[in-house]
Amino acid sequence: DGGITQSPKYLFRKEGQNVTLSCEQNLNHDAMYWYRQDPGQGLRLIYYSQIVNDFQKGDIAEGYSVSREKKESFPLTVTSAQKNPTAFYLCASRYSGVSELGYTFGSGTRLTVV
């Protein structure tokens, strides 16, 4: 079955450490996205990529980095520069060639800084 997989589901990080969240899709989607959710907030855009080897910053990119070396994969690194990294992170993908198609979301990673 085609889908989008995020791992791990739960992640604990010590302050000062970098951590990488995985996002893999086998839907042959060309566009991929990272969003963050905090309590009482909507989904806020961190980074997105519409083609391999290219990505754009979203509204809250500071303290995060991404790579898009393969079409299927869009990992997100939360660096020690991110001041409030504890949050729920959602990855999504989309076939951008058809405007009527929505995003397909992963199941999310909950990151806690301890």
Place this chain on the structure above:
Amino acid sequence: ILNVEQSPQSLHVQEGDSTNFTCSFPSSNFYALHWYRWETAKSPEALFVMTLNGDEKKKGRISATLNTKEGYSYLYIKGSQPEDSATYLCAFGQAGTALIFGKGTTLSVSS
């Protein structure tokens, strides 16, 4: 930063009630308006993607309308059922960019 507003923030209805939510978005450079349903412990799922002013979409008891000139969309649920309990997200898109999401409307349906 573009803003998408959803109202109400939450509501509680009885089984069988009909309800509707509002999504307000910028009326400039419109490309698409998405609605998603997000059930607890699951991933958000696309309900509707609307691209034309005056669009009306329907899926079972759920329908949506779109007014791009004034920048709003309505989501209607007819005869709410407990399985409709979820958070409903609205998202606004401009060409070539990622969706901007509202904070969502959380619906609780009691039997």
